[in-house]
Amino acid sequence: MSPMFVPGPVDVAPEVLQQQTKPMLPHRSKDFEAIFQRAGDKLRQVFFTQYRVFIMTNSGSGAQEAAIRNLAKERVLSCVNGAFSKRWYDVAVANGKLADKVEVPMGQAILPGMVEEALQKQKYELITIVHNETSTGVQNPVKEIAEVVKRVSPDTMIAVDAVSSLAGAKVEMDALGLDLLFTSSQKCMALPPGIALCAVNDRAMARAAEVPSRGWYFDFLLLEKHRNKDSTPMTPAMSLVFALDYQLDRMLAEGLENRFARHAAMAKRSQAWAAKKGWALFAPEGYRSNTLTVVTNPPEFDIAEFNKFLATRNLRLANGYGDLKGKTFRIAHMGEIQLTDLENLLAALDEYNATKGI
Numbered sequence: 001m002s003p004m005f006v007p008g009p010v011d012v013a014p015e016v017l018q019q020q021t022k023p024m025l026p027h028r029s030k031d032f033e034a035i036f037q038r039a040g041d042k043l044r045q046v047f048f049t050q051y052r053v054f055i056m057t058n059s060g061s062g063a064q065e066a067a068i069r070n071l072a073k074e075r076v077l078s079c080v081n082g083a084f085s086k087r088w089y090d091v092a093v094a095n096g097k098l099a100d101k102v103e104v105p106m107g108q109a110i111l112p113g114m115v116e117e118a119l120q121k122q123k124y125e126l127i128t129i130v131h132n133e134t135s136t137g138v139q140n141p142v143k144e145i146a147e148v149v150k151r152v153s154p155d156t157m158i159a160v161d162a163v164s165s166l167a168g169a170k171v172e173m174d175a176l177g178l179d180l181l182f183t184s185s186q187k188c189m190a191l192p193p194g195i196a197l198c199a200v201n202d203r204a205m206a207r208a209a210e211v212p213s214r215g216w217y218f219d220f221l222l223l224e225k226h227r228n229k230d231s232t233p234m235t236p237a238m239s240l241v242f243a244l245d246y247q248l249d250r251m252l253a254e255g256l257e258n259r260f261a262r263h264a265a266m267a268k269r270s271q272a273w274a275a276k277k278g279w280a281l282f283a284p285e286g287y288r289s290n291t292l293t294v295v296t297n298p299p300e301f302d303i304a305e306f307n308k309f310l311a312t313r314n315l316r317l318a319n320g321y322g323d324l325k326g327k328t329f330r331i332a333h334m335g336e337i338q339l340t341d342l343e344n345l346l347a348a349l350d351e352y353n354a355t356k357g358i
């Protein structure tokens with residue numbers, strides 16, 4: 001494997017890719033239903049939930065839309081501190097909801113006090129929070145925000161996007177009292193893109209039952225009716241489900257705690273490298289991601305040039321997102337990346353900088 005330090009799609013282990021070449025089965029067959037059920041059971045461990053995890057044939061943005069369509073008739077509060085949390089707000093507006101924002105500039109975290117203030121002014125059916133803002137490397141304090149929501153507005157559903165953290169960092173759905181939690185396949189799960197995994201608790205299912213016009217494709221009640229038969233209403237992305245089932249075994253064999261520790265160690269190492277170099281981290285202390293380190297670089301460091309240098313070693317690094325392009329770069333250390341891979345990248349960074357006198 002040639003590690004790409006990019007926040008998805010990430011490298012997929014060859015034996016996981018291989019699973020996708022398995023012959024098709026009728027999706028309404030005992031054989032496929034057994035695989036679907038097995039994958040769903042293992043997913044509950046990764047989400048730390050006793051509830052259902054829908055295996056959805058869409059990317060993470062579809063799960064953002066599903067949360068909006070199922071959990072709110074009218075009013076949504078969106079926590080916005082980067083591109084992907086802003087997308088979730090846009091999804092709410094596009095679905096005709098009255099959406100308000102708790103917003104801070106990119107690079108800052110959403111603080112519980114900000115949410116408390118917003119909830120005291122207005123009643124909301126749903127709050128949306130991105131756990132790990134992939135555009136900035138900021139990890140929002142979901143635990144503390146959830147505590148505020150439960151205290152100030154207990155009827156508000158709490159939906160969390162953990163697209164770039166779940167399976168790389170511990171997000172305990174039930175212990176945190178989250179009503180909905182999702183990820184996409186192509187990041188910390190280290191699978192090809194194409195499916196989203198979305199856990200929904202009973203309280204959220206009951207809410208969905210009260211919300212009219214949930215649409216069809218993302219209707220949780222319809223998905224649940226079929227999930228109860230270890231199936232889906234529509235044809236699932238079967239090859240990806242084969243790969244998911246296999247990859248979950250690999251993840252559980254590594255051990256979830258070991259996996260989280262591997263990512264945390266890589267975050268620490270990346271942060272220490274930046275500190276030694278004197279380059280600032282974009283996320284403030286206390287709110288830094290375990291799966292993605294965003295570094296503010298001086299203008300003379302040209303990330304596109306550096307990537308050309310890296311290509312000769314079969315490595316790749318992510319540029320800053322949107323307006324942050326050229327000003328920051330993102331070291332994604334998620335999925336299959338090991339500390340030794342990261343050391344190779346950091347050594348290449350040092351070597352390149354030395355040749356440029358940076």
Ligand SMILES: Cc1ncc(COP(=O)(O)O)c(C=O)c1O
Nearest residue numbers: 059060061084134161163164184
């Ligand atoms: C935090 C976050 N949420 C949502 C998305 C959108 O996910 P997808 O590209 O799977 O639709 C991304 C994609 O990078 C993301 O990083």
